[in-house]
Amino acid sequence: MLISLDFTTLVANTVESQFGSDGSPYEKRVDARGRESEPVCIEGEIPFEIPEGWEWARLESVTTYIQRGKSPKYSTVEKYPVIAQKCNQWSGFSVEKARFIDPATVSKYADERVLKDGDLLWNSTGLGTLGRMAVYDSAKNRYGWAVADSHVTVIRTREDWLDYRYAFAYFAGPSVQSVIEEQASGSTKQKELAQETVRNYLIPLPPLAEQRRIVERVGELMPLVEEYGELEDAREALDAALPGRLRKSVLQLAVQGGLVPQDPADEPAGVLLERIRGQRRQLVAEGKMRAPKGGESIIFAGSDGRRYEKRVDARGRESEPVCIEGEIPFEIPEGWEWARLESVTTYIQRGKSPKYSTVEKYPVIAQKCNQWSGFSVEKARFIDPATVSKYADERVLKDGDLLWNSTGLGTLGRMAVYDSAKNRYGWAVADSHVTVIRTQEDCLDHRFAFVYFAGPSVQSVIEDQASGSTKQKELAQETVRNYLIPIPPLAEQHRIVGQFCAALSKLTNQ
Incomplete structure (x- = not known):
């Protein structure tokens, strides 16, 4: 059994996971009346092996509160801060860049939305900010009150099951951060980590005492890691001879x-790319290849000399051209072309x-x-x-x-x-x-x-x-x-x- 705690007195629908006879992990749902769903294999979701005595759990099963903030009515009165993404840096939480709520609207915020020490503040939208996390610290908030805005998800752990410092170490680590954009939805420029995705995140759960030992050990090692990083930077500088x-x-x-x-006799790259696009369209039509998301990219020079890009779907429908001149890193010779790597x-x-x-x-x-x-x-x-x-x-x-x-x-x-x-x-x-x-x-x-x-x-x-x-x-x-x-x-x-x-x-x- 991967989750052995009895949650039925706390939630109407809880999660239990266990290993099947084939050695693969399975998951079932148990409602407040003890009725169990059919087990579902979740082998594909497990990111790595964990030690004996540890268990996998859905985040919602070991927390008391997971909620995106909401969009406030702002004010110039600096009394009630709203924690935004820029307040949450890997270096820690800060209230200095916060904006402020209209005091007349503060009563509309339920008590559970007011941030508490140990709340995990997870940036849930945006390219370059998605996945960044900080821990709320009231000692760094001279206003004594704060809520999150709609781009931040607040996670409040149940401390007798999950130490928030251990949870931070896990979500800040590469097993989560290296795939965070793949877990998100939306366009390349506006990724969004849905609240339901956060609730369903798997987290490895050691015994509580071990969680605390892990946190202490990480705290001891981080200064050494930083020192090693400085030495590595120095080594790379020497390599750049x-x-x-x-x-x-x-x-x-x-x-x-x-x-x-x-060589003027070479077939121009534009002709080559057009032939390749034709071949790819044929493969898509035959079901032998998946159509590119958003359509096939075509990059061309406009009449103004700048580079533009359009997308052509499997039916030949073209999008409006978009100028991408700002993306072009350098000029290329005549007969060459720019292309997206996926093309x-x-x-x-x-x-x-x-x-x-x-x-x-x-x-x-x-x-x-x-x-x-x-x-x-x-x-x-x-x-x-x-x-x-x-x-x-x-x-x-x-x-x-x-x-x-x-x-x-x-x-x-x-x-x-x-x-x-x-x-x-x-x-x-x-x-x-x-x-x-x-x-x-x-x-x-x-x-x-x-x-x-x-x-x-x-x-x-x-x-x-x-x-x-x-x-x-x-x-x-x-x-x-x-x-x-x-x-x-x-x-x-x-x-x-x-x-x-x-x-x-x-x-x-x-």
């Missing part, structure tokens, strides 16, 4: 068309969290396997052989797959190319911190794509494209799909790759 800068220069020169001369790939997918095993047979590629020096399987961990059948064929890595590290300070943005010749096990998948990109090779050479994504035009701004805290940046899958990439003619891509390798070899041997 002259050879590194030269390499970056060659990378940028390559993807801007300055490494090899253009020139066949697969973009984050890996998933595996059930690990000591049986060294089926490796899982993690961030440490992907270095700028290349791909290596030596630091991989291994999947439980009994779970291998749960991985779809498309998740199994193929030669030329780009493995893009998508979370973490110091690892975010690092990329390698999968090479089966370096994998003696003959099979591998990625974990949830790595995004797999599979290019459409008759349109985009994976080696050229690697040169582009390894270059300074991407790497110098990678953290700006990511969401999350300074210490736990995360590159959302949707962000990867929408990355702009320059597309030269295919023959020129091959020449660029060859010339780049030759230039890099010269630099290395100097």
Whole structure:
């Protein structure tokens, strides 16, 4: 049994989870009269294995209050603060940036909406703010009263079951923050974490005494982590010596068309992309390929010389063009085109969290396997052989797959190319911190794509494209799909790759 507490005196509909005879976790609902629903397998929701004596629980089962704030009537009278997203930083809660409620409306707020010490304040909307969390601290609120606005979800734990400090440590960690945008709904620019999603979040529940020991240990380790981070920054600064800068220069020169001369006889990239779009439309019509969300992207130059983008759905209906000039990082030669990455790939997918095993047979590629020096399987961990059948064929890595590290300070943005010749096990998948990109090779050479994504035009701004805290940046899958990439003619891509390798070899041997 994963949840052993009796909640029927507290709620009308409670959740119980248990392991089935097949070893998979199941969930059932028990109402106030003790009537049980049919068990449902939730294996796909479990993000990682937990120690014996711990249990998985839905957040609503171990809290007394989960509620989004509401939109207030604001006032210039600085008496009753409203806690907004900007008040909640990973560095802690602050009332200094709060606005204030009209005093005449304060009586409309139920007592449960007034914030209490230990309330978790979870930012629930917006690109770059979604998922950020702070803990309410009345000692930092000189006004003595506060409520949340509609962009913040308030979570009040039941302290005899769930220590709010432990809950904060879990929700601030990578198992939640690295997939927070995938849990949210809405557009790329306006993600929203629904209240029902928050209520149904799974949280690992240690014994209460262990929760408190974990919190104390985290408090002891954080200063050491910060010190290590400073040392890592210093090491990276040393790595950025002259050879590194030269390499970056060659990378940028390559993807801007300055490494090899253009050949007028090459088929222009615009013709190539239009042919690829036709092929993709046919595959969608035949049910062999899923239509891109929002339609196929087409980027073109307008009569004013600026770049525009329109979307074309499976029926050929076109959206209104939108100017994207502000997104274009640099100018490209005539005959090249800009494209969204999803338009020139066949697969973009984050890996998933595996059930690990000591049986060294089926490796899982993690961030440490992907270095700028290349791909290596030596630091991989291994999947439980009994779970291998749960991985779809498309998740199994193929030669030329780009493995893009998508979370973490110091690892975010690092990329390698999968090479089966370096994998003696003959099979591998990625974990949830790595995004797999599979290019459409008759349109985009994976080696050229690697040169582009390894270059300074991407790497110098990678953290700006990511969401999350300074210490736990995360590159959302949707962000990867929408990355702009320059597309030269295919023959020129091959020449660029060859010339780049030759230039890099010269630099290395100097």
